[in-house]
Amino acid sequence: MWLKFYEWANKYSGLNGFYMTEILGSPILVVTDEAVAEELMVKRARYNSDRPTIISIFDSKSTDGSMEYLPLMGKNQYWARQRRLTHAYLTEASNAHYHGIMYHEAKRWLARLLEDPDNFQSSLEDMASKVMCQLTWDDPSLSEYCTKSAWGLLTQMSPAGPITNVLTPLWHLPEVINPWKRAERKRHDEQQNWWMERLVHTRAKMILGLQRPCFARQYLEKGHKRSNLSGDYEASCVVGMIALVGIFTVAGPLSYWLISMVHHPQWQGRVQKEIDEECNGQMPTLEDAPRLPILRACIKETMRWRPNVPTGVAHEMEADDVYRGYFLAKGTRILPLDWAFLRNPMKYPDPDNFRPERWLEPGWPTYQEPLTQFPTIKSMTSFGWGQRQCLGQTLTQDELIVACGALSWCFNLKPKRDLATGVDMPVPLDKSNSLLIIKPDPFQMTFEPRSEARKQEALRLWEESDARDKRERYEFAQKATITLEKLRTEI
Ligand code: HEM
Secondary structure (H helix, E strand, O other), X not given: OHHHXXXXXXXHXXXXXXXXXXXXXXXXXXXXXXXXXXXXXXXXXXXXXXXXXXXXXXXXXXXOOOOOOHHHOOOOXXXXXXXXHHXXXXXXXXXXXXXXXHHHHHHHHHHHHHHOHHHHHHHHHHHHHHHHHHHHHOOHHHHHHHHHHHHHHHHHXXXXXXXXXXXXXXXXXXXXXXXXXXXXXXXXXXXXXXXXXXXXXXHHHHHOOOOOOOHHHHHHHHHHHHOOOOOHHHHHHHHHHHHHHOOHHHHHHHHHHHHHHHHOHHHHHXXXXXXXXXXXOOOOOHHHHHHOHHHHHHHHHHHHHOOOOOOOOOEEOOOOEEEOOEEEOOOOEEEEOHHHHOOOOOOOOOOOOOXXXXXXXXXXXXXXXXXXXXXXXXXXXXXXXXXXOOOOHHHHHHHHHHHHHHHHHXXXXXXXXXXXXXXXOOOOOOOEOOOOOOOEOOOOEEEEEOOHHHHHHHHHHHHHHHHHHHHHXXXXXXXXXXXXXXXXXXX
């Protein structure tokens, strides 16, 4: 879809940096130039920060008070207070270095890749999911269900999802003869029940003193007094939504990282050399990041070259407006076409090719110093605009540095050789699904340990981290049991 919008941009945008079209009766302003996006969604954010309705999700904007999906909400009171809470929790998690969770999960992933390399696409998503499930409920075993739940919502909200998102009148058929509405009710109810179960379970563990820190505990301890949330239902949704939204968003650039590295072995070699030299042979940490500009440049270039939300996310106008002489009616959707921004040849010369040097060498329009700080993915156009800008930028950057750094430290990423023909199997560059957050179609590749010593070290690191995690969980539970015992004898 983004390619069609981009093709039309080349025909109709001209020098304006935008064009109008209509999809299923809704006027859409497709923005193809960053300056226009800035003008409309940052400078005029006051009335351009609403969301369009997603027809196949009940009350997607929370107009009727459902309070369920923060990123889809209209610009209303629920959105404002949930955005505040989400921002505060993600900032605190980043300040606490995610309690070591990212390192733990990156090590688990390396060990899984060593044991079962062919299953890399699923273990990659599972790593992203385990990070979010631990931050949210301190429970990595929830990851499989959480990923399924996130997939259900992502599919339901995407134009390429249920047919009712495109043939909208079908959605309005009575529920008894409407399979799409019944399926969505089932999906919705299961997701809500699961979110609520998680909150209730957290509360029960807190009473027993068994719940370690996580977002759900943070809310139950203090948030219900400070945040203005209406109660358990809303809390279970906002906390559940944080877990869901960090899975496919982060898994996208990670998958495309594999593709970038397989196709550009010279850059892979430079990243590995930088890590080996700057981290003294150790797996990189976030403290090392200022000394790893090539790693950061390759991550950023991967996100520019293969963005995983290529259409951008639409805003909706809340008031009539006139922009550069054009009348824009209230209700017009503004689509910031990220693919177009990231292929602007003035800002990104040679836009179709993977050129990390554009972030590293003076002379390129995007070069910025100091290299201890730049390149950074924060504030990329891919994270959206103005009042609705993504809240997960720091988390994404940190997780990509940890995970891509760990991969480069441990493996040579290579094409897979077909044993029958002796020829490398292709790793396609442009095959993906077309949901709102895209991911590459399944492909095969090889994860070759860089040496036997590196392999053994990766396995040892995971064993050590796993043993520490188990010990810490056991000691925490022990302390709670001792306190309970003491209480019982005192009573
Ligand atoms: C590569 C990774 C990611 C990309 C490309 C991305 C992109 C986006 C985009 C385009 C938006 C809409 C912005 C707009 O409407 O102008 C958004 C919103 C949002 N993102 Fe992200 N995101 C990523 C990762 C994350 C992560 C890891 C989290 C949290 C764990 C997160 C949390 C959110 C939330 C809560 C919103 C809703 C903000 C609102 O509607 O006010 N994102 N993201």
